Amino acid sequence: MxxxxxxxxxxxxxxxxxxxxxxxxxxxxYITEEHFNNxxxxxxxxxxxxxQPIQSKDDTRCDQASxxxxxxxxxxxxxxxxxxxxxxxxxxxxxxxxxGDMNLTKISFPIKAMIAKSALEKNLQSTIFFPLYINRxxxxxxxxxxxxxxxxxxxxxxxxxxxxxxxxxxxLGETVEGYLSDGTKLYAEQISHHPxxxxxxxxxxxxxxKYFGNYWYEASAGLNSITLKNKxxxxxxxxxxxxxxxxxxxxxxxxxxxxxxxxxTLGVSTYQTNKGLTATLKFGxxxxxxxxxxxxxxxxxxQELCKIYGTYMGYIEFDGVRYWDHRHMQPHQVTIKxxxxxxxxxxxxxxxxxxxxxxxxAQIEKENLENLQRHDAKLRTKFxxxxxxxxxxxxxxxxx
Numbered sequence: 001m002x003x004x005x006x007x008x009x010x011x012x013x014x015x016x017x018x019x020x021x022x023x024x025x026x027x028x029x030y031i032t033e034e035h036f037n038n039x040x041x042x043x044x045x046x047x048x049x050x051x052q053p054i055q056s057k058d059d060t061r062c063d064q065a066s067x068x069x070x071x072x073x074x075x076x077x078x079x080x081x082x083x084x085x086x087x088x089x090x091x092x093x094x095x096x097x098x099x100g101d102m103n104l105t106k107i108s109f110p111i112k113a114m115i116a117k118s119a120l121e122k123n124l125q126s127t128i129f130f131p132l133y134i135n136r137x138x139x140x141x142x143x144x145x146x147x148x149x150x151x152x153x154x155x156x157x158x159x160x161x162x163x164x165x166x167x168x169x170x171x172l173g174e175t176v177e178g179y180l181s182d183g184t185k186l187y188a189e190q191i192s193h194h195p196x197x198x199x200x201x202x203x204x205x206x207x208x209x210k211y212f213g214n215y216w217y218e219a220s221a222g223l224n225s226i227t228l229k230n231k232x233x234x235x236x237x238x239x240x241x242x243x244x245x246x247x248x249x250x251x252x253x254x255x256x257x258x259x260x261x262x263x264x265t266l267g268v269s270t271y272q273t274n275k276g277l278t279a280t281l282k283f284g285x286x287x288x289x290x291x292x293x294x295x296x297x298x299x300x301x302x303q304e305l306c307k308i309y310g311t312y313m314g315y316i317e318f319d320g321v322r323y324w325d326h327r328h329m330q331p332h333q334v335t336i337k338x339x340x341x342x343x344x345x346x347x348x349x350x351x352x353x354x355x356x357x358x359x360x361x362a363q364i365e366k367e368n369l370e371n372l373q374r375h376d377a378k379l380r381t382k383f384x385x386x387x388x389x390x391x392x393x394x395x396x397x398x399x400x
Contacts, residue, residue, distance in 0.1 A: 026112040026359045027081045027165065036128060036333040041205070044182045044332075048135045054322040056315070061292070062159055062326045065313035069284065069291025070252075070264030071162045079261055082164065085113045108370060109166060111363045116355040118345035119167040120176040120188040121336055123200050123215050126234075128160065128331035129153045129324075130204075130211075131182040134236070138208045143242050143275045144298060144305060150236055150244050151271060151279060151308070151316070152323040155294075158312035160331055162263045164253065168351060170198060171369055172376070176345050177337040186334065189343075193377055197232070210237045225254040246271040249283050264291050265312060276300050281308060 039047070066072040073079065133153035137146040170190035178186040183205030191199045195216055202211035213234035220227050230248035237243045249269045255261035264284065271279040281296035292313045298306040310316035315325045339346045346352075349365030 025081060025084065026354075026357070027078055027114065028112075028116050028354050028359075029357060030075065030078050030081070031115050031165070037131075037330040038181050038333040038335075039131075041182055044131045044135065047132060048139065051132065051136050054315075054325045054328055056322060056325055056328075059314075060325065060327065061290075061311055061314040064159065065290070065292060065311075066260070066262040066264075067290065068262075069289075069293070070262040071159060071292075071313065073164045073255075073261040073263070078164075082113050083257065085110045108367075111168075111350060111354060111366045112359055113166060114168055114354070115165045116351055117167045118170050118174065118176060118348075118351065119215075120170050120174060120190065120198055120200075120345055121178070121334075122161070122167045123188055123198055124176065124178050124186045124202075124334050124336075125161050126154070126157055127180060127184065127186060127202060127211065128334060129156045129329065130184060130202075131180055131332045132329065133323075134204065134209060134211075135182060138204065138238060138240075141240060143273065144277060146238060146240075146242055147244060147271060147273060147277055147279060147298060148306075148318050148323060150246075151281070154234075154246070155281075155310070155312050155316050156324045156326075156329065157331070158265055159314075159326060162251065162265065164261060164263060168345070168348070168354075168366075169196065170345065171348070171373055173343050174345050174348075175341050175343045177340065178334050179337065180332055180334060182332070193373060208239050211235070224257045224259065225252060226256055227252055241274075243274040244271055245273075249281075266291065277305075279308065283312075 064071050130153055133149045133156075137149035137153075140146060140149075172190055172193045174190045176188045180186070184202055186200070186202045188198055188200040191197050191214075195218070198215040200211075200213060200215070204210070211234070214232040215230055216232040218229045218231060220229075228251040230250070233245060233247055235243065235245045247270055249265050249267040252264045252266055253261075254264075266284040267282075269281045269283070271277075271281075277298060277300055279296060279298045281294050283294045284291035286293040286295050286309075290311070293311045294309070296308040297304050298308065298318075306319050308316070308318055309320075310324075313326070316323055336346070348369065350362045350369060353359075353362035353365055
């Protein structure tokens with residue numbers, strides 16, 4: 001028997017040792033893929049047709065709910081990974097603040113604190129309750145009922161999508177395509193470097209609705225927290241004629257350096273329709289309740305039509321009628337399509353290597369992409385300056 005190892009065997013052996021040494025220090029090592037409901041179209045339609053408000057009246061919150069409010073994060077190994085890069089990040093934040101630049105979206109995070117997903121993929125996760133609620137909304141001609149269902153489809157995602165797991169920042173021009181099993185097609189593209197803006201577009205089966213808008217993040221840091229504000233907007237248009245525009249509340253990540261880790265949605269979210277209806281939800285202001293509770297109203301002008309109450313960690317009610325309960329409604333799988341365009345996020349070198357737990361190589365690839373993006377940004381700035389000077393010279397020439 002020949003015990004001599006080939007060069008390929010040696011390379012594989014070295015790679016295995018490297019993964020064992022570096023991966024446990026990276027968050028990606030502990031990530032497990034989430035698998036949600038993936039019912040086929042006909043089953044979804046049966047559930048949509050049978051949808052009825054939930055009879056439960058108890059004050060329920062899911063297991064991840066923090067006592068004081070928000071979603072807690074208790075995985076000690078992952079927390080250790082995230083906080084291990086804390087000193088490095090704090091140094092960068094300090095330099096930013098001293099320079100007068102409070103925009104933390106320009107800070108480069110070590111890849112060991114990130115997961116192998118593009119932020120574009122995470123953005124599409126906002127549709128995980130669309131197959132039930134938005135398909136139900138398509139079937140009604142009652143504009144207020146449509147608004148209730150859109151609000152529900154939005155709030156129900158919070159207890160799942162709120163997370164300390166940081167995805168990869170998209171590169172300018174980066175794209176992602178996905179779909180839901182009800183036939184909804186989903187697309188996302190990074191359209192701006194700084195400020196970082198991601199555009200998304202979704203269209204339901206048979207064009208029954210369109211969903212579009214953008215994510216536009218600004219981050220700021222406290223002593224033991226990070227505040228993430230999304231200045232983007234979302235719009236859903238039904239083929240029956242109603243258009244609903246709505247904004248994002250903000251997210252507060254606390255315990256980033258010490259203490260208990262949790263994330264909360266706070267502030268105000270407003271829904272405005274072209275049919276005169278307005279809904280306003282206020283998060284974290286319900287008396288004697290944890291901060292994940294919210295309350296609000298649906299109005300037609302100054303007239304209040306409906307009261308809204310609930311917790312994004314448990315349920316939502318309209319005039320006491322429960323539309324969503326975490327124990328009864330399951331999210332649906334957003335399937336990301338295999339790469340079709342060269343710009344697809346899944347073809348990024350850091351994405352590929354982070355998925356394979358080659359952390360060192362992933363960090364190198366991430367830095368290469370960031371350097372390339374900075375170089376391209378300088379070229380665009382230079383081009384704009386050249387164009388400005390040409391326009392000024394032409395105006396002066398025309399004036400003369």
